[in-house]
Amino acid sequence: MKNPFRYGIIVDEPFFINREDEQKDITQWLTTKQSIVLYSPRRYGKSSLIIKLLNQLKKSGYHTVYIDFFKVHSKTKFVEILYQEILNTLHPWEKTIKQINQFVKKIKPVISFGDDGNPLISLQSSDSMSDISEVFDLPQKLAKDKPWIVVFDEFQDVAKLNGDSFEKELRAALIHHDNVAYVFMGSQSSILQNMLTHPNKAFYQFAKMMELKKINxxxxxxxxxxxxxxxxxxxxxxxxxxxxxxxxxxxxxxxxxxxxxxxxxxxxxxxxxxxxxxxxxxxxxxQLDYFSSMYHRLTSQQQKVLLALSTESKRIFTENYKKKHNLSTVSTTQRIVERLIHLGIIEKESGSYQFQDPFFKSWLKSV
Ligand SMILES: Nc1ncnc2c1ncn2[C@@H]1O[C@H](COP(=O)(O)OP(=O)(O)O)[C@@H](O)[C@H]1O
Ligand SMILES: [Mg+2]
CATH class of the missing domain: 1.10.8 (Helicase, Ruva Protein; domain 3)
Structure with missing residues (x-):
């Protein structure tokens, strides 16, 4: 008999439930070429939702690309994954490679074959990655029969690529892509902050913001x-x-x-x-060791606020809360909460504060 619950992986039915409204809205936007930013705290089901949608859209003939920036540790890797995804969606691959080579002059993919006979892409280390704007334009230029849907998951990880210039180049290219709908995914704190504070506000207007909430x-x-x-x-x-x-x-x-x-x-x-x-x-x-070391890395003031939050998470910036939990000034608590959010320990959730890991909260209650 098999365990009827699944976690830590992308899920689909029967382990995937609900999200009908979100599926409808997102499909509607993407098929009308409206780009979106889909954000939520970690582990709410963003990736599962988008993969499910991509599979449906593929069946309806859309060309789809899914890039998880967690796996993208260099520009070369980005280009490799993009090429690979394009080959997976456009057939026959020989023709696709010819087209790619026609649009991208500086980078030549090397093709090998996997055990299943499918082409695998790799790049030569001699390829120059200094200007890859031609690469960004590929979805826009290839196969114009149907719009492209391009997903960038864990987009905050773009920072690993010495983010700024890569991100700037990417943004500069894709605001001109009228045959592609983009999905940027990630957690609210990082992605949103980055997009809102970016000097180029045009980009913010380019994509529609959508928060993925908890399931009812x-x-x-x-x-x-x-x-x-x-x-x-x-x-x-x-x-x-x-x-x-x-x-x-x-x-x-x-x-x-x-x-x-x-x-x-x-x-x-x-x-x-x-x-x-x-x-x-x-x-x-x-997880004893993990929780304990996480806790002991914090300052005593941070620990105090966290302990207070583990028992009560609403109206925390009030005199009342301060007295009850024996905290320092309200403004200090505010500063500490910002820091705890930055450290990825807590997050804001509809007006209240929640632990990213509810078991860390349970553990704190037993401290
Ligand atoms: N629609 C859903 N119904 C039930 N469980 C879900 C659903 N979406 C996600 N989950 C659960 O949450 C876990 C994390 O999902 P994931 O899509 O990786 O979230 P995220 O990308 O937001 O971090 C899954 O492994 C599964 O256990
Ligand atoms: Mg995810």
Missing amino acids: KDVMVKYVSDHFNSTDFNINKDDAKNIVDIADNIPHYVQYLASAVWETAIESRMVNSNTIQTAVAKILNN
């Missing part, structure tokens, strides 16, 4: 119940709700905890508050 809580609770039930486990609604609550209803952590609870309850097939507690304890135990 009742829907998530039902998912948890249904998936336990599908493997003949018993779980009542309160316990399913409890799992979602402990995970702060963050899709990844809901599936992570539910998966651990499933493993814990595998013999009795009965989920109750004890099995949930045991699963949480196991998770915390596994």
